[in-house]
Amino acid sequence: MKVAVLLTCASLFAIDGDSISCDGVNMRDMEDGKPFVSGYDTPEIFRPKCQQELELGRAAKARMQELLETPGVQVRDSGKVDSHKRPLVWVMLPDGRSAGAVLIEEGLAKVWTPNYQATWCSN
Numbered sequence: 001m002k003v004a005v006l007l008t009c010a011s012l013f014a015i016d017g018d019s020i021s022c023d024g025v026n027m028r029d030m031e032d033g034k035p036f037v038s039g040y041d042t043p044e045i046f047r048p049k050c051q052q053e054l055e056l057g058r059a060a061k062a063r064m065q066e067l068l069e070t071p072g073v074q075v076r077d078s079g080k081v082d083s084h085k086r087p088l089v090w091v092m093l094p095d096g097r098s099a100g101a102v103l104i105e106e107g108l109a110k111v112w113t114p115n116y117q118a119t120w121c122s123n
Contacts, residue, residue: 004079004090005079007075009023011023011024012068014064016061017042017057017061018039018060018100019086020064020075026084028086028089029064029091030088030100031090033100038112042061043108044057044120045057052120053120060109067093067099073094075091
């Protein structure tokens with residue numbers, strides 16, 4: 001069972017498809033994963049390797065923003081931080097699904113595990 005602290009965010013927005021900002025604090029969403037064991041990855045928008053990755057990354061960010069605007073969405077803090085010192089969180093929708101699971105289902109994200117290598121470009 002996940003032990004988490006429910007966060008209250010006056011300001012909540014997507015930085016990219018798998019990172020959010022809660023009251024100015026950048027956080028990394030983990031889907032239904034466990035810190036450093038599993039989670040998800042979205043295409044990069046800041047340093048994409050190709051135009052396809054950039055376009056997919058922008059779509060993932062826009063979809064994450066839509067999900068964050070869902071009435072009743074919750075951000076749950078795992079108590080852990082990633083290598084960039086960002087809190088690792090779970091973004092949960094009122095229907096019990098995670099935002100990451102929705103992005104994976106819609107083809108805007110891929111399951112992440114240790115040693116994962118991103119492949120967003122078709123060439």
